[in-house]
Amino acid sequence: MTIDSVRAALLSRQASATELATDALKFAEAENPRTNAYLHFSPERALAAAKRVDEQLARGEEPGPLAGVPIAVKDVIVTKGLRTTCGSRLLAHYIPPYDATAVVRLEQAGGVLIGKTNCDEFAMGSSNENSAFGPVLNPVDPTRVPGGTSGGSAAAVAQGTAVVALGSDTGGSIRQPASFCGVVGVCPTYGRVSRYGLTAHASSLDHIGPLARTVRDAATLLGVIAGHDPCDSTSAAAPVPDYPALLDGQVKGLKLGLPREYLKDLTSETGDLISQGVEVFQRLGCEVREISMPATGYAIACYYIISTAEASSNLARFDGVRYTARSASSETLADLYRNTRGEGFGAECKRRIMLGTYVLSHGYYDAYYVKAQKVRSLIARDFANAFQEVDAIVAPVSPFPAFKLGEKVDDPIAMYLSDIYTITGSLAGIPCMSVPCGTTAAGLPVGMQILTRHFDETTMFRLADAFERTRS
Amino acid sequence: MSSSAIDMATPDAIARYEPVIGLEVHVQLATATKIFCGCPTSFGASPNTNVCPVCLGLPGALPVLSREAVELAIKGGLALNCHIRSQSRFARKNYFYPDLPKGYQISQYDEPVAEHGFVDILVDGVEKRIGVTRVHMEDDAGKSIHDGFKDSDRYSYVDLNRCGTPLIEIVSDPDMRSSAEAYAYLTEVKQVLQFVEVSTCDMEKGHLRCDANVSVRLKGAEKFGTKAEVKNLNSFRFLKQALDYEIVRQVALLEGGGRVVQETRLYDPDLGETFTMRSKEDAHDYRYFPEPDLVPLRVGEKWLAEVRASMPELPACKRKRFIEEYGLRAYDAEVLTAARPASEYYETVAKVSGDPKIAANWVMGDLMALLKAEGKEIAASPVRPENLGELVKLIVKDEISGKLAKEIFPKMFSSGDSAGVVMEREGLKQISDTDALDRIIAEVIANNPKQVEQYRGGKTTVINFLVGQAMRATRGQANVTLVTGLLKRKLGTGEIC
Numbered sequence: 001m002t003i004d005s006v007r008a009a010l011l012s013r014q015a016s017a018t019e020l021a022t023d024a025l026k027f028a029e030a031e032n033p034r035t036n037a038y039l040h041f042s043p044e045r046a047l048a049a050a051k052r053v054d055e056q057l058a059r060g061e062e063p064g065p066l067a068g069v070p071i072a073v074k075d076v077i078v079t080k081g082l083r084t085t086c087g088s089r090l091l092a093h094y095i096p097p098y099d100a101t102a103v104v105r106l107e108q109a110g111g112v113l114i115g116k117t118n119c120d121e122f123a124m125g126s127s128n129e130n131s132a133f134g135p136v137l138n139p140v141d142p143t144r145v146p147g148g149t150s151g152g153s154a155a156a157v158a159q160g161t162a163v164v165a166l167g168s169d170t171g172g173s174i175r176q177p178a179s180f181c182g183v184v185g186v187c188p189t190y191g192r193v194s195r196y197g198l199t200a201h202a203s204s205l206d207h208i209g210p211l212a213r214t215v216r217d218a219a220t221l222l223g224v225i226a227g228h229d230p231c232d233s234t235s236a237a238a239p240v241p242d243y244p245a246l247l248d249g250q251v252k253g254l255k256l257g258l259p260r261e262y263l264k265d266l267t268s269e270t271g272d273l274i275s276q277g278v279e280v281f282q283r284l285g286c287e288v289r290e291i292s293m294p295a296t297g298y299a300i301a302c303y304y305i306i307s308t309a310e311a312s313s314n315l316a317r318f319d320g321v322r323y324t325a326r327s328a329s330s331e332t333l334a335d336l337y338r339n340t341r342g343e344g345f346g347a348e349c350k351r352r353i354m355l356g357t358y359v360l361s362h363g364y365y366d367a368y369y370v371k372a373q374k375v376r377s378l379i380a381r382d383f384a385n386a387f388q389e390v391d392a393i394v395a396p397v398s399p400f401p402a403f404k405l406g407e408k409v410d411d412p413i414a415m416y417l418s419d420i421y422t423i424t425g426s427l428a429g430i431p432c433m434s435v436p437c438g439t440t441a442a443g444l445p446v447g448m449q450i451l452t453r454h455f456d457e458t459t460m461f462r463l464a465d466a467f468e469r470t471r472s
Numbered sequence: 473m474s475s476s477a478i479d480m481a482t483p484d485a486i487a488r489y490e491p492v493i494g495l496e497v498h499v500q501l502a503t504a505t506k507i508f509c510g511c512p513t514s515f516g517a518s519p520n521t522n523v524c525p526v527c528l529g530l531p532g533a534l535p536v537l538s539r540e541a542v543e544l545a546i547k548g549g550l551a552l553n554c555h556i557r558s559q560s561r562f563a564r565k566n567y568f569y570p571d572l573p574k575g576y577q578i579s580q581y582d583e584p585v586a587e588h589g590f591v592d593i594l595v596d597g598v599e600k601r602i603g604v605t606r607v608h609m610e611d612d613a614g615k616s617i618h619d620g621f622k623d624s625d626r627y628s629y630v631d632l633n634r635c636g637t638p639l640i641e642i643v644s645d646p647d648m649r650s651s652a653e654a655y656a657y658l659t660e661v662k663q664v665l666q667f668v669e670v671s672t673c674d675m676e677k678g679h680l681r682c683d684a685n686v687s688v689r690l691k692g693a694e695k696f697g698t699k700a701e702v703k704n705l706n707s708f709r710f711l712k713q714a715l716d717y718e719i720v721r722q723v724a725l726l727e728g729g730g731r732v733v734q735e736t737r738l739y740d741p742d743l744g745e746t747f748t749m750r751s752k753e754d755a756h757d758y759r760y761f762p763e764p765d766l767v768p769l770r771v772g773e774k775w776l777a778e779v780r781a782s783m784p785e786l787p788a789c790k791r792k793r794f795i796e797e798y799g800l801r802a803y804d805a806e807v808l809t810a811a812r813p814a815s816e817y818y819e820t821v822a823k824v825s826g827d828p829k830i831a832a833n834w835v836m837g838d839l840m841a842l843l844k845a846e847g848k849e850i851a852a853s854p855v856r857p858e859n860l861g862e863l864v865k866l867i868v869k870d871e872i873s874g875k876l877a878k879e880i881f882p883k884m885f886s887s888g889d890s891a892g893v894v895m896e897r898e899g900l901k902q903i904s905d906t907d908a909l910d911r912i913i914a915e916v917i918a919n920n921p922k923q924v925e926q927y928r929g930g931k932t933t934v935i936n937f938l939v940g941q942a943m944r945a946t947r948g949q950a951n952v953t954l955v956t957g958l959l960k961r962k963l964g965t966g967e968i969c
Contacts, residue, residue: 078532086531098525100532199531203764232534233766310764313566316575317529321630337568360566360759369761 001163003069003217010057010068017057017068021050021112024070028114028161035137035146037155039075041115042082046070049112056110065220067110072162074153075116076123076199077208079103082113086199087121087131087149090318090325090344100197101232102166102208102225109224114162117152121346122315123168123201125149126176126418129409130348137405138181140445144402147177150211154181157211164212164221168198170205171303172397172422175434178211179397179447182436184218184464185211187422189455190429191236193222194229200314202307203234205426215435215465219243222457238455246458247465252285254463257390261296262421267400269440274396277437277448280470281394281463291386291393295378296424302379303423304416305359305372312356315349351412380428383451391459393451396421397434401444421449431457435464436471481724489688489726491719492696493648497661498641499671500612500679501544507611507638508535508578515677519617519631527611527636529573534765537562541609541638542585542769546779548640548670549586549607551786552661559770560585562609562763567756571614571630579641581760584608585769591644591664592788593656602657603645612637640670646685646696651715655708658682667787667812675707682711687732688722697722698732702746704739714739718746790815798828807836813851824861827868834864838878842885854888855881863891875948876900903950906958909942912950913958916941927963935959 001009009015025043032038053067078084078096085091099107107113120130128136128151136151138144139159146155150167154177157165167174169187178185186209193208200206210221226240258278263271282288320326320340327339345353359368386393398418408415425432431454434447448467452460506513509526525533549556563581589604614632621629642661648654662673662680673680682705687697702718705711717739722732736755737746785793787809794805794815808818818835822828839860843850863881866872872880872895883894895901903909916938917924927934935956942955 078530084531091531094531096525096530096532098530098533195532196534197532200765231536233536234534234764309761313564313576313759313761316566316568317531317573319568319570319575321570322528322573323530333570357759360761362757362759365759365761 006069017050017053020068021046031161035155037152038115039118046112046114053110064110069163070114071111072117072156072165074167078197087119089132101194101229105225120149123149124348126415138402147180149173151177153211157183164217167211169207170201171419171426174209175397175422178434180402182445186218186433189431192226194232194235196231202310215468219461249466251466254286255390256286256288257291257386257393259293261293262395265399273438273446293382295382298375299424302372302375305368308352308356309360312353376427383428387453395449397447397449425451431460478724480727481720485727489723490691492646492687493654494646494685495644496683498639498681501638502671503540506636507538507541513637522633544670545585545609545640547668551664551668552589552604554586554589556586559768561768562766563760564763566759571616579610580608591660595652595656602647605643607642610639612639651712655712686718698734701736710741804832817857820857821861825864855884859890873952912945
């Protein structure tokens with residue numbers, strides 16, 4: 001189903017929101033053992049939301065843009081009264097006392113939150129194998145990873161257990177799983193969607209964004225959750241366009257850039273699919289030119305310095321003193337911290353806390369953190385220069401399609417390197433998305449990435465939508 | 473340190489050294505709400521009730537900077553003669569502690585809101601300028617409570633009400649050379665911040681906290697000695713005692729052939745000594761980095777001008793003006809400008825009465841004495857400044873005697889009424905009626921023949937005694953000038969009644 005088909009069903013009285021929610025919950029719970037996409041369901045909350053929609057319809061009121069739509073929310077986004085684990089043992093029983101702004105907005109728009117989705121612990125990873133509650137399996141091929149860290153949200157949408165989902169993206173955590181699972185995933189401009197209620201991984205890079213089966217649905221969901229929030233000082237005051245209304249399939253004359261630095265290390269199948277995708281745009285009347293992004297080679301190092309530095313600080317609050325699960329026996333305060341964090345955090349979080357602590361340490365700060373910030377501005381400048389010439393950049397999302405479970409889990413460097421094409425956009429803070437552009441011979445989905453100027457999600461959606469139309 | 477080691481610091485030895493002192497003063501801003509959320513800052517609420525996801529540091533919560541807190545920080549900076557930076561930035565100071573729920577404090581590091589200021593102090597009649605390195609904003613931590621609970625032997629408790637309370641930290645240059653200078657500096661900082669209402673500076677409530685960096689060097693030496701940081705100086709007395717102890721301790725170390733170790737020390741007011749809290753090796757690496765959850769703070773010309781315009785006249789300017797405009801003595805001007813309520817009270821009295829000097833005497837004399845006796849602040853004075861002004865005006869216009877005024881004033885103080893109301897009620901009125909006075913004077917002359925004789929014999933000073941008698945007979949209500957004139961006339965003309 002899509003948002004529009006749910007709406008049509010409700011307005012034609014084919015089904016009530018309550019019936020839809022009941023069915024969605026039943027289906028999601030039945031399907032979940034196949035993928036482990038959901039960590040927990042929220043039937044009471046879903047049925048209460050559905051009831052509100054049904055009452056609105058009964059009163060003849062215009063229902064919100066997400067009326068009756070079953071939605072899954074990544075478990076790093078806090079939900080009042082509903083367990084929010086961040087994929088971590090440390091928060092296995094944590095029940096937040098407030099809702100994230102994005103969650104408030106989607107429910108105000110009539111959305112029906114059916115459950116919280118699995119993810120890498122504190123959104124750190126690229127495969128969803130870092131969840132304390134077991135990996136998510138790719139619904140396309142259960143021997144493969146769904147991508148990370150929003151793997152649960154991507155899998156839920158791909159399986160059809162949720163019409164749309166919220167994920168979070170710090171270095172590709174929405175786009176890469178969307179690509180691996182064959183769905184649409186959007187990382188909006190930094191500041192477009194409030195981060196209030198998103199458990200912080202790396203604050204200057206964290207985004208909440210939509211995953212959906214169609215570009216239109218992703219655009220609709222973004223339109224609902226976007227916009228200034230007084231609770232987030234970094235959220236932007238820029239007006240939010242009516243994205244779905246602007247999707248007319250017309251992209252003729254738009255200039256697209258193809259960065260040569262992004263095309264070298266692709267597996268041939270991914271490279272071929274991206275090339276075919278670019279040809280589609282040419283047929284649609286876009287002008288494609290090769291561009292250069294010379295700072296790309298420094299992006300991985302830059303990203304893993306800035307993100308781990310911020311993460312080491314953001315994860316400090318999980319210390320066993322208040323809401324965090326506390327280690328059972330500790331003699332001293334230092335023991336309490338060591339035991340709680342030693343037992344609680346998984347290997348990847350510990351690795352990043354150590355890296356981040358190191359790069360911020362006295363005597364190393366200038367060489368790592370300050371240098372990385374300079375590189376970050378170089379990367380942003382590459383994009384600014386490119387956008388003088390072109391309206392959008394087209395690139396792969398990942399060098400390869402979904403890999404096997406366990407294939408890279410013991411090789412963190414290989415895992416980090418797989419983020420190469422997504423982290424540049426994150427560092428620049430520009431909008432970027434993954435749109436499906438075909439499957440490999442083995443049937444594995446491959447996503448194409450579209451990146452545009454700050455706050456120009458409209459052009460990004462128009463291109464993705466036009467591309468999608470040629471494929472259906 | 474043993475007492476024999478301390479003995480190395482003989483008065484002669486101490487005299488050869490020069491202490492170098494810098495202070496770090498934490499001041500709680502007088503905002504109604506916290507710096508990054510809307511929770512109240514009120515003191516004394518039940519533990520963990522003035523809290524929300526933001527000040528509890530719950531996952532996903534984000535700070536939003538309070539405009540009121542920034543304005544008070546700017547006011548504080550201006551009051552300390554600082555330059556206000558057009559852009560400043562918040563930074564995270566990372567460390568673990570149970571009363572620090574985020575695992576970091578949000579402070580300012582390399583870009584503070586204000587810098588390059590100064591404070592002028594007066595010690596033993598010598599004026600000295602102490603540099604203010606910087607003023608930066610930060611959020612306060614909560615409180616760990618280690619006793620008072622029945623299982624306090626096994627548990628510590630944490631109260632997070634104070635978490636997120638807005639503070640400014642004022643860092644001085646290492647410009648002070650004695651505990652007396654440090655005392656004077658802290659006094660001046662406190663007075664000026666209270667004056668501009670940036671903080672109540674109530675030390676008992678922890679609204680003003682002070683740490684000191686202390687080192688000593690041989691007089692004439694250029695290089696600073698190794699410093700120790702002394703914490704927990706939570707009263708003016710402790711500050712002075714701790715500094716004096718620390719100076720002696722460091723001199724004794726050096727005189728004994730040892731050296732001062734860079735470390736953090738804690739003052740124990742019961743023992744009157746400082747002791748090691750942590751050494752340099754154990755010092756925290758706070759891993760400061762720019763706070764990504766807050767955008768840089770920009771203070772534009774317009775905003776700065778608005779804040780500047782809302783500032784009251786600063787004590788130093790007011791002092792100067794009181795001397796020039798009202799002809800007050802330096803000491804009186806100092807006393808009357810020490811606190812804003814007193815200065816404002818005085819100025820009203822001066823204006824209403826028309827005689828600033830007599831007004832100053834009344835405010836500093838009779839008013840202060842009664843306030844002190846009753847333990848009242850001037851802001852809570854039962855006598856309104858307008859009413860005291862009117863009373864002084866009556867004296868100035870010679871409508872009542874000073875003596876009568878002194879009788880009226882306590883009645884104004886106890887009742888809160890104006891001079892007119894008190895006089896009406898008590899029947900206290902200046903007698904200016906010549907007929908009535910003639911009768912009283914006749915009595916005085918009749919009752920004091922000896923003095924009358926002396927006066928007539930040329931001892932004219934006796935007139936004062938006779939005036940006094942007349943005043944006593946009228947319970948001070950006679951117009952002194954009139955009485956004196958009438959007496960002289962009667963005695964001079966030789967008229968005998």
